[in-house]
Amino acid sequence: MVLAVLCLATLTISLATTAINVTLPSLAVELNADNRDLQWIVDAYNLLFATFVLAFGSLSDRYGRKGALLTGLAIFGGGAVGASLAESSAQLIGWQAVMGLGAAFVYPTTLSILSNVFTDRADRAKAIGIWGATTGVGVACGPILGGWLLESFWWGSVFLALALAAAVSIIAASRVVTTSRDPQTPRIDYGGLALSVLAVGGLVYTVIEAPEHGWISAVTLGGFTISLALFVTLVFWERGRAEPMIDVTLFKNMRFTAASASVTFAYFALFGFIFLITQYFQLVRGDGPLETGLEFIPVATSIAVGSLLGTLLAVRLGNKLVVATGMLLFTTAFLWIATLSESTSYLEIAGQMIPLGLGLGLTAAPATEAIMGAVPLNKAGIGSAMNDATREVGGTVGVAVIGSVYASLYASTLRDSPAAQQLPAEVKSVVEQSVGAAATAAHQFAAAGDAQSAQTVSQTANSAFLDGLAAGSYVAAGVTAVGAVIAFLFLPAKPQ
Template identity: 50%
Template sequence: MNRKAALLATVCLAALTINLDTTIVNVALPSLARELDAGTRDLLWVVDGYNLAFAALVLAMGSLSDRFGRRPALVVGLAAFATSSGLAALVDSVEALIALRVVMGMSAALIFPTTLSVIANAFTERRERATALGIWGAAVGMGVALGPISGGFLLEHFTWHSVFWALVPVGVIAIAMTLAFVPESRDPSVPPLDLLGLATSVAALGSLTWTIIEAPEHGWASVTTVTGFVVAGLLALVFVAVERAAEHPMLDVTLFLDRRFSAACASVTIAFFALFGFIFLITQFFQFLRDYSALGTGVRILPVAISIAVASVAGGQLAPRVGTKAVVGTGLALLGTAFLWISTLDVDVSYATTIVPQMVMMGLALGLITTPATESIMQVLPPARAGVGSAVNDATRELGGTLGVAVVGSLFSSLYGAKLVELLQGRLDPATLESARGSVGFTDALATQVPGVARAMEVAFMDGLSRGCLVIGLMCLAGSVLAWAVLPGTRYDPLGESELAVREVVGG
């Protein structure tokens, strides 16, 4: 193995480790619901505690890795990730698990932008870089595949704690490979961290996510929820104002004036909104409604993961030939169509003839979107500032994932709870009905004791899943229209007008 191949294998393993964590935890959600008495809101925080910390800090971490060195950033991030994973395996309450998921997200925020930054600095020729990014995207897709399968295998033989123990040796191996194969690179001219920008961005994203996740509890039209949305919006405006005024902003918001950059960011956000929202729902559908084991669930998610891996490489090769517009626009249209199809599911639908084709369509679409859009984002900044570009890319991925889980999960929770109350009102005492409304796991356990509850749970669950997927599908189709309208329609011109304009902005 030559030096570049070993380096690429190292950063792909680091990226895979982070995505392994996301999907390995998702397949454990039903077990957490049963063993930790976790309701839907708790499960949303288990997933989004990680995603929120990741999305909120990834911009700052990208700058820090550029300034102080990408190699030590990878080592520190992987060490913190492995340690917090080991601690998560020792807890026995959902509150402690959520806290450690936040720490894991902070660690991932340091790792992920560094992997893309290393690639951008090591692979400078465009086609070579496109291939490397395609392989990197395939590694991310493999995380989607290996997480549910490995998690399912562990849950077949051990408790949910084992899914966190499993991440520790993977992190240790990645550290050893980093020390062996990743050369030191840094940009000492990167300015000090923009603390005010960081604080306002964390506050804005945190308040938005909290408001969405807690909305089913307070009511979507309640004073608490409306106030939360208003506060989040005001904080977002403050963030933009702070960044425009800062001498050295954490995020140069003028980058979004470049249509390739802004449209690509929007495409990545939508893609991961769809993926994370889907995985949150489908793992529970398979285990609670279809009674598949955790391992059976992991195996059944494999078609989407394989499709992502294949299409990630294909998308990276197609974009330089036919243009980013065509590849990403087609991918988003395909993704929207897949989710509109998924919204028509019923409980007894055939897995082989219906769900598998839906997953393949969705996976192919995601691969076509993410690699070309990622490359479009990375082309805006010069290699010396690659950490910033990769951090923006990662932030859009995690923002999409965070909002996907929060929005789709909260919408599902509201619709599921309302439908369940409608179907079981008067048949259960108020306290039991309230517990069932807030937790699919509780309802699933109750269904074995009370006649009629199982059917009511099925109807309520499918109502929430159907409308959640309908929202995703319509958003993807809107994103496709945006991509076709805004992204460049021709093959890449290395010194096109938009790139020259951005380079003038950033001084490249």
């Protein structure tokens, strides 16, 4: 019963990560949101989530994990209700930030409670497999929920559904979950709390803003330099504390470090994939929100199977072999995805999603089990928070990097296209902004009776988008290949 409640809470948070994506076209119209507004509607949630997850994971160890879970769900649910009533993009961005703050309490707490309930490694591995399946499926099924609600009701219904799920989770958790905490009740490490918030928050904010300012601009390089300095300061601060918030010596354990890197690389690839493939379905293939969501079913199913199978195999065969295999499946999937065209059948796309989903399941769940197995039970909250931070940072960096690679190649391909050269200058500048802007321009031409221009704009933009998608897929394949090498070299074969 405890595991079921924790999975429900985890599913609620995971759905929120991607459910908003399919509502972006509607938000652009109804809230008059430009591209930058839409980016921050998505990123405000991730920024607050990643920034505070380490601090809140540590506080849950000290003050009680059940209380942290209920507090986080209440904050998340309240933010979701507020988001459903937002009347401007600024209001929605603010409420998304509140939801991210609540998620930063909930996510690490679910895993830390799980680790304290299931203390036997085999049982814990099975439980983490189910928890990991819930996490991955939630991320992949977010577009399904968002698409169905958007076609049936209005965009605010997506947030009301999340608020309802949070309310049910609160009722169930208050009845079923018992509290646990670090029995040593160490003093609060205020310096560690502040430095972790500033370091992670600074890094994520810099990554989010990098595509806007340029990756080698003074603003971006300055942000990365400050973030690095803060992380170095955090390490030295924690090493000098008798009771640190984060035991940085954990990173000497390669089981912990290599597993954390594997989770980071896996979510880098997953979030980058969802960012690109959602646009491919809706803007290149012309699928509706619900149809787009349903097209994610193969990857969601594969993640569930891979997560359950991965932890079982990890106990028998060791994390090294399972996680490295998962990363190689990821790499194979992205090399295949790079071949997408306008005429690619959905059957082939579903085939591409299967190794991708299995790759995530075989990587993330066993790697999470390895991380939690390396952390003492009384520090499960901060251990879980470190695992969650790697997910969020990896996913945010994945969207920013893969999105930048795609966007730069899209714009350059469009500029060099002979067909684009024939377009009026004002139309060409609009089409270069994004494939969504190109789709809008094509519809306007068609409505005006200029079918030839509409076809030219559509074909040129789609071709440029596919070039950018292929480049982004190759980047993801390269990252996951490096992850496979790291897992194979540094994860222990049979950890005690």
